[in-house]
Amino acid sequence: MCDCCNNKRPVRVRFAPSPTGYLHVGGARTAIYNYFFAKAMGGVFYLRIEDTDRKRYNETALHDLMRDLKWLGLQWDEGPGCEKDCGPYFQSERLHIYNEQIKKLLDSGDAYYCFCTEERLQEVRAEQEKAGVSVTGYDRHCRNIPREEAExxxxxxxxxxxxFKVPETGVTEFDDMIRGHISYQNELLDDLVLIKRDGYPTYHFASVCDDHLMGTSHVLRGDEWISSTPKHELLYKAFGWEPPVWCHLPVILDKNGGKLSKRKGAASVGDFRDLGYLPETLVNYLALLGWNPGDDREVMTIKEMIDCFxxxxxxxxxxxxxxxxLQWMNGQHIHMCDDAMLLxxxxxxxxxxxxxxxxxxxxRLLEIVKQLKPRAHFVQDLAEMSTYFFKAPETYDEKGAKKHFGVGSKELCQQVRDMLASIEDFKTPxxxxxxxxxxxxxxxxxxxLVGAPRLAVSGVTAGPGLWELFxxxxxxxTLRRIDVALPLMG
Known part of the structure; x- marks a missing residue:
């Protein structure tokens, strides 16, 4: 246990993913906000791997998750690979800690053993639904079994x-830094499971223990966790611990107001990387989904965003x-990129x-990059658009040929060819x-005069400045390529 858990502790925030699948852009934005906040406040951003769901644990997902965070530039100050005093940073390596903490709740009477089978719980749920009761969930059948008998x-x-023995009456209240004051009636809350049959903790128990013991000052997470927060508040109270500052982030929806998912298109960080987006673009765009810098800036560097976060x-x-x-923004960031990196x-x-x-x-290669990057929307566009600099076109854009290789084009292009042949200092000006x-x-x-010569030398109708291209x-x-195309003109 680290010594950073007092009331005046500095800002310590975490990104705590479960390695069960890809890094969704919603999760990436949560990581971005935590990272920005830590850097803006001179605090610590740490990575904790919540791997207690052993049935869904995926080693490949863990590798991809850390790769994607690093690709985004969100290098953690503490966590796997840079362990410090608050470790271990894998929850599966902290079971001894959870065992110590659950004993405290059993001793204080705030937790109890439950022997109900899954079959019984399903029966109770079915009966509640059939009866149409307003509050469904566990019926607290084992709540009053003496501890000696249970053991x-x-x-x-x-x-x-x-x-967890949730109070049956009263109200649990908390303040959310983004959403204000929130309250829940305790009678609506379930006696949540803290330790599963396999001995592993649930998310609720492990995250509360870890956030306290690892000194987390602020919890920035998705708004789907708002309904769990009163349970977490009650756990903090049962332990006698001070809760962190809660900040529940807005959901990200697709353009039709639905949930972002792979089924509807790209939804993971890996998807967008493979499509040719820059990490700077994705960080910039995701940061602006729910946050603003206080002015009308849109295209920003990571440092600029941290400075005003x-x-x-x-x-x-x-x-x-x-x-x-996002695509427009990617083009803007490509334009800002170092030419050598794009090369x-x-x-x-x-x-x-x-x-x-x-x-x-x-x-020459750097000059080609310089000419092409204002037209690139994705990083792979550079290779796609540059092929004619290294190999003469074998075909010509069909629509372009109809427009530029029609009647009268041959005579004009021949005059352009003769003019170019007469130039001794073959430079752009x-x-x-x-x-x-x-x-x-x-x-x-x-x-x-430019349509037919451009198509002749590049095979396409658009590209960098024609003088620069020549x-x-x-x-x-240039002359050789025009000579090859001239017989095709009218």
Missing amino acids: ARIAAGEKAVIR TLERINPKPASFDEKK GIMKEGLAAKGFDLSAEPEA VIEKEFYALAERIGHKVGE ELLGKEE
């Missing part, structure tokens, strides 16, 4: 869970996930397509100057 039955081999600016209303807005991504993508760039000058001079000389607008291809290659 004798267990010694004889009978299986039991341990339940406060819990008071979190809105309790549900947030809507707009993938089009590495472009090289990987081109290598996967079979391109060997070992002989390419680094300066000179090429641009000569294009305008040619347009004026033959009585055409510059826009009427310079990057070089005079000889």
